[in-house]
Amino acid sequence: xxxxxxxxxxxxxxxxxxxxxxxxxxxxxxxxxxxxxxxxxxxxxxxxxxxxxxxxxxxxxxxxxxxxxxxxxxxxxxxxxxxxxxxxxxxxxxxxxxxxxxxxxxxxxxxxxx
Amino acid sequence: xxxxxxxxxxxxxxxxxxxxxxxxxxxxxxxxxxxxxxxxxxxxxxxxxxxxxxxxxxxxxxxxxxxxxxxxxxxxxxxxxxxxxxxxxxxxxxxxxxxxxxxxxxxxxxx
Numbered sequence: 001x002x003x004x005x006x007x008x009x010x011x012x013x014x015x016x017x018x019x020x021x022x023x024x025x026x027x028x029x030x031x032x033x034x035x036x037x038x039x040x041x042x043x044x045x046x047x048x049x050x051x052x053x054x055x056x057x058x059x060x061x062x063x064x065x066x067x068x069x070x071x072x073x074x075x076x077x078x079x080x081x082x083x084x085x086x087x088x089x090x091x092x093x094x095x096x097x098x099x100x101x102x103x104x105x106x107x108x109x110x111x112x113x114x
Numbered sequence: 115x116x117x118x119x120x121x122x123x124x125x126x127x128x129x130x131x132x133x134x135x136x137x138x139x140x141x142x143x144x145x146x147x148x149x150x151x152x153x154x155x156x157x158x159x160x161x162x163x164x165x166x167x168x169x170x171x172x173x174x175x176x177x178x179x180x181x182x183x184x185x186x187x188x189x190x191x192x193x194x195x196x197x198x199x200x201x202x203x204x205x206x207x208x209x210x211x212x213x214x215x216x217x218x219x220x221x222x223x224x225x
C-alpha cells in the first residue's frame with residue numbers, strides 16, 4: 001500500500017496557467033508538508049498543516065495556495081504559473097510529538113513550466 | 115541562511131572504498147535525521163539520532179551525533195553501487211513541526 005501518494009507524477013504546462021497537485025497519506029499522521037526541490041536538489045519547506053490547520057507558511061508567493069480538506073489530504077494550487085516554478089514538488093507527512101518520527105515523502109510531482 | 119552545511123556536495127568513488135559525509139551547524143538540534151533519495155523518488159529516512167555522542171549502525175553505515183548536538187556524520191564502509199544516491203541531513207527542533215534541511219551530498223559509487 002502506498003503511504004504518501006501524489007498526483008500527477010508529471011505536469012507540463014504553459015506560463016500563466018493554473019494547476020493543482022493532490023496529496024494523500026494513509027498513515028494516520030496529523031501533519032502534512034509541501035516541499036519544493038530545485039534543480040540543485042535543495043529541499044525547501046513551503047507549507048505545513050497540523051490537523052488541517054496551517055502552521056508553517058514560508059516565504060512563498062501568494063500564487064501558491066494549500067488546502068487541507070481533512071487530515072489525510074493536502075493539495076497545492078498554483079495560480080499564474082511562472083518559469084521559476086519549475087521544480088519537483090514533494091508532499092510529506094509525519095506524526096509530530098515523537099522526536100524520532102520521520103517524515104514520509106511522496107514520489108514527487110515534476111512540474112515543468114514552458 | 116543555510117543552517118545545516120553538508121560536505122562534500124558531491125562525491126564519486128570506487129566500489130569498496132570508505133567515505134564520510136558531514137553535516138555541520140552552529141545551532142543545537144534536538145534530533146538529527148539522515149535520509150537517502152534516489153532519482154525519481156522522495157527522500158527515505160535512514161536513521162534518527164537524538165542524544166549527543168550517539169552512534170547508530172545500519173549494516174555498513176555508521177551515523178554519529180556530535181556531543182554538542184550541532185553536527186553529525188555518516189560513514190560508509192566498503193561502499194557499493196547500491197549506496198548511490200543523494201544523502202540529506204535534517205535537524206529537528208523541539209516543536210518538531212519543521213525540519214532544517216542540509217543541501218545534500220550526491221554520492222556515486224562506481225563498480
